[in-house]
Amino acid sequence: xxxxxxxxxxxxxxxxxxxxxxxxxxxxxxxxxxxxxxxxxxxxxxxxxxxxxxxxxxxxxxxxxxxxxxxxxxxxxxxxxxxxxxxxxxxxxxxxxxxxxxxxxxxxxx
Amino acid sequence: xxxxxxxxxxxxxxxxxxxxxxxxxxxxxxxxxxxxxxxxxxxxxxxxxxxxxxxxxxxxxxxxxxxxxxxxxxxxxxxxxxxxxxxxxxxxxxxxxxxxxxxxxxxxxxxxxxxxxxxxxxxxxxxxxxxxxxxxxxxxxxxxxxxxxxxxxxxxx
Numbered sequence: 001x002x003x004x005x006x007x008x009x010x011x012x013x014x015x016x017x018x019x020x021x022x023x024x025x026x027x028x029x030x031x032x033x034x035x036x037x038x039x040x041x042x043x044x045x046x047x048x049x050x051x052x053x054x055x056x057x058x059x060x061x062x063x064x065x066x067x068x069x070x071x072x073x074x075x076x077x078x079x080x081x082x083x084x085x086x087x088x089x090x091x092x093x094x095x096x097x098x099x100x101x102x103x104x105x106x107x108x109x110x
Numbered sequence: 111x112x113x114x115x116x117x118x119x120x121x122x123x124x125x126x127x128x129x130x131x132x133x134x135x136x137x138x139x140x141x142x143x144x145x146x147x148x149x150x151x152x153x154x155x156x157x158x159x160x161x162x163x164x165x166x167x168x169x170x171x172x173x174x175x176x177x178x179x180x181x182x183x184x185x186x187x188x189x190x191x192x193x194x195x196x197x198x199x200x201x202x203x204x205x206x207x208x209x210x211x212x213x214x215x216x217x218x219x220x221x222x223x224x225x226x227x228x229x230x231x232x233x234x235x236x237x238x239x240x241x242x243x244x245x246x247x248x249x250x251x252x253x254x255x256x257x258x259x260x261x262x263x264x265x266x267x
Contacts, residue, residue: 019143052172054172055230056176056230058232059228059230059232060229062226063229066227083165090236091232096226096227
């Protein structure tokens, strides 16, 4: 997995490329922590490039969500494919996260 | 390294499930993606309907492997053993580690409100949701998972 980090306005946008699964989470965590330290409070994770995720990938998103909230920030997830949506629904994590169909919809929701 | 055994001809009475694929992996989670793709490719080649391979098989096996690698370890980094059989109607995957096991019946429900914000605890839950048959041995260090072309038994088409 790789990811690209950009700033769009005051939103830190992280575009994930590849599968968010066990073994490749630490860098993503650190990126968000660094951005929080730098003062960013709005985060958007774009999953257009992600085919699947496992429970540890879901776990890192849960941890990040908590960290961001502790800093008074907000997190949006965007562009989940049907498989990713299924996983969020199965685990009821669709009730914990704000999930948007697109980046634009996510941006507008902040 | 993988050992791609040819399909076994087990025609002895009562012996219905052959082993089409065997592998032993070191407990290195970076090895998981390649093994998943190989298992999915073999399932496709066997003619299993594609619809549930991408999510159910891939994530179910991923969870089982990462559990075995992360929780099923002894001091010596014992390898994880994987066996699988494939047909157009049925996929069976068996994963065994040499750890001390656990009680899969003693896991909290991760979908309960009080557990939703926990970072962990969803692996076995997902295996049970995504695979049609899931069976652990008594110790809890060996798992048999089955995916059926027609979906879980008893479910209307």
